[in-house]
Amino acid sequence: MSGFKIPGITVYRLGLYARVLEQFLEEGRELISSDELAKECGVNSAQLRKDLSYFGQFGVRGIGYSVPQLLKHIRRILGTDREWLMVIAGVGHLGQAFLNYNLLAKRGFKFVAAFDIDEKKIGMVVNDVYVYSIEQLPYVLREHNVEIGVITTPAKAAQEVADLFIDHGIKGILNFAPVRIQHPPHVVVEHSDITILFDKLAFYVHRLD
Amino acid sequence: MSGFKIPGITVYRLGLYARVLEQFLEEGRELISSDELAKECGVNSAQLRKDLSYFGQFGVRGIGYSVPQLLKHIRRILGTDREWLMVIAGVGHLGQAFLNYNLLAKRGFKFVAAFDIDEKKIGMVVNDVYVYSIEQLPYVLREHNVEIGVITTPAKAAQEVADLFIDHGIKGILNFAPVRIQHPPHVVVEHSDITILFDKLAFYVHRLD
DNA sequence: TACTGTGAAATATTTCACAGCA
DNA sequence: TGCTGTGAAATATTTCACAGTA
Secondary structure (H helix, E strand, O other): OOOOOOOHHHHHHHHHHHHHHHHHHHOOOOEEOHHHHHHHHOOOHHHHHHHHHOOOOOOEOOOEEEHHHHHHHHHHHHOOOOOEEEEEEOOOHHHHHHHOOHHHHHOOEEEEEEEEOOOOOOOOEEOOEEEEEHHHHHHHHHHOOOOEEEEOOOHHHHHHHHHHHHHOOOOEEEEOOOOOOOOOOOOEEEEOOHHHHHHHHHHHHHOOO | OOOOOOOHHHHHHHHHHHHHHHHHHHOOOOEEOHHHHHHHHOOOHHHHHHHHHOOOOOOEOOOEEEHHHHHHHHHHHHOOOOOEEEEEEOOOHHHHHHHOOHHHHHOOEEEEEEEEOOOOOOOOEEOOEEEEEHHHHHHHHHHOOOOEEEEOOOHHHHHHHHHHHHHOOOOEEEEOOOOOOOOOOOOEEEEOOHHHHHHHHHHHHHOOO
């Protein structure tokens, strides 16, 4: 069932479902229907059930889903039922925002080191994470089992940093620099250009009339 | 041609094309083919041409596109050929990252005010933007023609801030809080949950083997 | 009864392939 | 010749609608 190709958008929605289920879990909710969960996520309930059906059967007909169990299943599917070690390159404002974003750590995404080229930043400690010179990256990555690298450098530096990451065993890159990263097929790269979100919003506001 | 429904993903890609065209323009490039631009954006060239065809004909057969003119056209389509005034609620690390993100200002997205409820933050000036108490929002919005509101508060506060925004004439909201915002149809809301990007990356790295 | 799980139908999006034109 | 623009075909995704079942 899970050997098939999964639409990227389905993977995204699984993350969304997990986030909403976490809220319901905190409220002590035991059961939920696809209708209610879907509504809360802003999607169609058939779509939610179809998304889940790529991976198995997690509900009970006539009843619904157990909130804690469905969350557990989704986490196992996403691979977020364990800790992920990460490094980040670029300790500007956005980089510091990620280093301080404790919700990430709460979900198992832990930064073990940060890198920069700015002398003033090297040696800083941001939310318990030490900022190294980028030259020390090979050494630091040898010491820890880091799988994810986050790029919050300016566009100019992004490809170089990505190449360093890839050469030293990073398997997945989250790139927030506004430039597309070239990479071999055995490395996963997710791009997120925040400025494009503003463009998209402008388009729709523009056309409201 | 533009009265038809435009896929959201097409709007997103227009932003992507604009970003890449800006780079080519800086390099002094005059002409570009759909093939080259598409490759640089990681999309199929027929798709690029189809995206543009929703809005008109901007190229020359046998030749390609004029870089500055195509950029101008896309900016007009997106509505980013003018200035957009914005406010932001939540001056935490992410909020400060946006306030300091000069690329936004360069593209015409200008913050005129920031808001927070933390006494320690009220009165701060971040990159020339004053931080007001959230209570002053009605007054500030009356003074400026602000169309976009950005939410970088914790999840708990997001809906309340959105309601305030909407009550005081904001037309578009960019929500970075990890919660879905309820809103009337005459207000556009774009959601961006950064933690879900990490989930998605985990999924694909997890399955690499 | 009240829900899930899922084929089938409907819809949306992408890609092909080629006519049209500088 | 070498490109764009675009119908048509192919593919992907969403939604419907209902059988199955606690």
